[in-house]
Amino acid sequence: SLSASRALHHQLLDNVLHLPLQQFETTPVGQIISRFTKDLFIVDVCFHFYLRTWLNCTLDVIGTILVITSASPLFIVVVIPLGYFYFTVQVSFLGNLMVFFAALFVVLSGNTVSSSTVGLSISYALNVIQILNVWVRRACEIETNAVSIERICEYATVDKEEPWILSKRPPVGWPDRGIIEFVNYKAHYRKDLGLALNGVSFQTQSNEKVGIVGRTGAGKSTLTNCLFRVLEGCEGKIIIDGIDISTIGLHDLRGNLNIIPQDPILFSGTLQSNLDPLGKHSDFELWEVLELCDLKDFVQSLPKKLLYEISEGGENLSVGQRQLVCLARALLRKTKILVLDEATASVDMETDNFVQSTIKREFHNCTVLTIAHRLHTVMDSERTGKCVLVLDAGRILEYDTPQNLLQRKGAFSEMVAEAGIRR
Ligand SMILES: Nc1ncnc2c1ncn2[C@@H]1O[C@H](COP(=O)(O)OP(=O)(O)OP(=O)(O)O)[C@@H](O)[C@H]1O
Numbered sequence: 514s515l516s517a518s519r520a521l522h523h524q525l526l527d528n529v530l531h532l533p534l535q536q537f538e539t540t541p542v543g544q545i546i547s548r549f550t551k552d553l554f555i556v557d558v559c560f561h562f563y564l565r566t567w568l569n570c571t572l573d574v575i576g577t578i579l580v581i582t583s584a585s586p587l588f589i590v591v592v593i594p595l596g597y598f599y600f601t602v603q604v605s606f607l608g609n610l611m612v613f614f615a616a617l618f619v620v621l622s623g624n625t626v627s628s629s630t631v632g633l634s635i636s637y638a639l640n641v642i643q644i645l646n647v648w649v650r651r652a653c654e655i656e657t658n659a660v661s662i663e664r665i666c667e668y669a670t671v672d673k674e675e676p677w678i679l680s681k682r683p684p685v686g687w688p689d690r691g692i693i694e695f696v697n698y699k700a701h702y703r704k705d706l707g708l709a710l711n712g713v714s715f716q717t718q719s720n721e722k723v724g725i726v727g728r729t730g731a732g733k734s735t736l737t738n739c740l741f742r743v744l745e746g747c748e749g750k751i752i753i754d755g756i757d758i759s760t761i762g763l764h765d766l767r768g769n770l771n772i773i774p775q776d777p778i779l780f781s782g783t784l785q786s787n788l789d790p791l792g793k794h795s796d797f798e799l800w801e802v803l804e805l806c807d808l809k810d811f812v813q814s815l816p817k818k819l820l821y822e823i824s825e826g827g828e829n830l831s832v833g834q835r836q837l838v839c840l841a842r843a844l845l846r847k848t849k850i851l852v853l854d855e856a857t858a859s860v861d862m863e864t865d866n867f868v869q870s871t872i873k874r875e876f877h878n879c880t881v882l883t884i885a886h887r888l889h890t891v892m893d894s895e896r897t898g899k900c901v902l903v904l905d906a907g908r909i910l911e912y913d914t915p916q917n918l919l920q921r922k923g924a925f926s927e928m929v930a931e932a933g934i935r936r
Pocket residue numbers: 538702703706709727728729730731732733734735736886
């Protein structure tokens with residue numbers, strides 16, 4: 514039972530980790546948690562208990578019948594009809610039947626069987642009733658609880674993400690130039706929804722810093738989702754350093770890209786496991802990046818230093834510190850391509866400036882795509898904006914340096930004027 518339960522847990526975990534984004538959007542998170550808690554508890558503990566009691570009862574019934582029939586073979590005449598009625602009629606009715614058959618048996622066998630055998634047979638027969646009662650109850654409970662197993666197995670039949678690893682693997686060190694090319698790329702979140710990216714084509718240079726701007730719903734986050742293949746495109750392709758990313762496994766792709774998300778995401782566990790979840794880096798490297806992120810003094814003042822316990826979602830750190838931990842994490846796994854989803858309201862200007870200047874310094878030889886929610890970020894070419902990509906309704910409107918775009922007086926220039934930014 515335990516090994517079956519372990520196998521079900523592994524299967525469930527594997528299936529959930531392979532679910533595509535859309536599945537998480539349409540499935541309430543409580544439902545997924547309930548599979549891992551309530552349903553697995555039933556499989557782990559209850560199912561095992563009911564099954565064991567049910568088997569015990571079955572053996573008890575067989576044993577009792579054997580004892581009765583060996584003491585008085587005639588009694589089988591009573592036990593078999595009782596068993597039959599037990600399965601076909603209501604239990605309460607059975608009690609009356611039992612009394613009737615037992616009396617009939619005593620009358621019929623009174624002259625031929627000894628009174629002690631009759632007594633023994635009747636007491637055993639009464640016992641069978643109780644055991645069968647439990648037996649039926651347990652059988653019902655097993656059937657009810659089997660629904661939990663069905664629910665756990667349900668996830669095996671839903672659509673999965675593409676494989677994590679494929680036979681075609683990118684060469685070690687890929688991507689080494691950081692050239693990203695979108696070729697007429699189209700994507701939608703669901704078939705019944707319109708295109709969120711509608712024929713996007715552009716190419717970055719090696720080590721280029723690109724600011725992506727656009728109004729709400731223009732497709733900025735979708736572009737990132739497509740780059741990480743969280744959302745698969747329906748037409749076109751994305752090529753990174755000569756490799757069409759749809760031809761390699763998801764782990765090979767995502768493991769070679771870097772992202773600093775808008776909301777700093779931390780997990781419950783030690784600070785060390787948050788910085789380096791796969792345990793690939795030495796303590797020396799961890800302290801080095803903490804220093805770069807201005808966190809060294811803070812971590813040194815903590816009681817357990819690198820082993821400081823971070824609570825769920827990083828709640829025992831300030832939002833700014835969380836952002837810095839995310840920056841440190843990105844610095845540790847430095848890859849040629851970084852996507853920076855610019856923090857908006859949650860971080861103070863000072864931390865934001867510090868993050869931006871650290872990125873500029875430490876990722877100067879990387880391609881950085883910045884989703885710029887605030888226009889002044891890309892206006893300041895000292896920060897990110899060597900090049901600005903303007904999106905609108907899933908299409909690229911403009912792609913040039915901020916200076917050129919301002920001169921052209923197109924969509925970007927309009928947005929800048931609307932935002933009231935002084936040049
Ligand atoms: N998970 C989703 N499911 C369905 N449609 C979505 C989903 N996410 C985004 N969209 C749609 O895709 C389009 C592009 O959205 P996207 O989030 O990429 O815009 P954005 O430019 O990042 O906006 P914002 O600046 O507000 O974050 C919008 O029309 C949006 O409604």
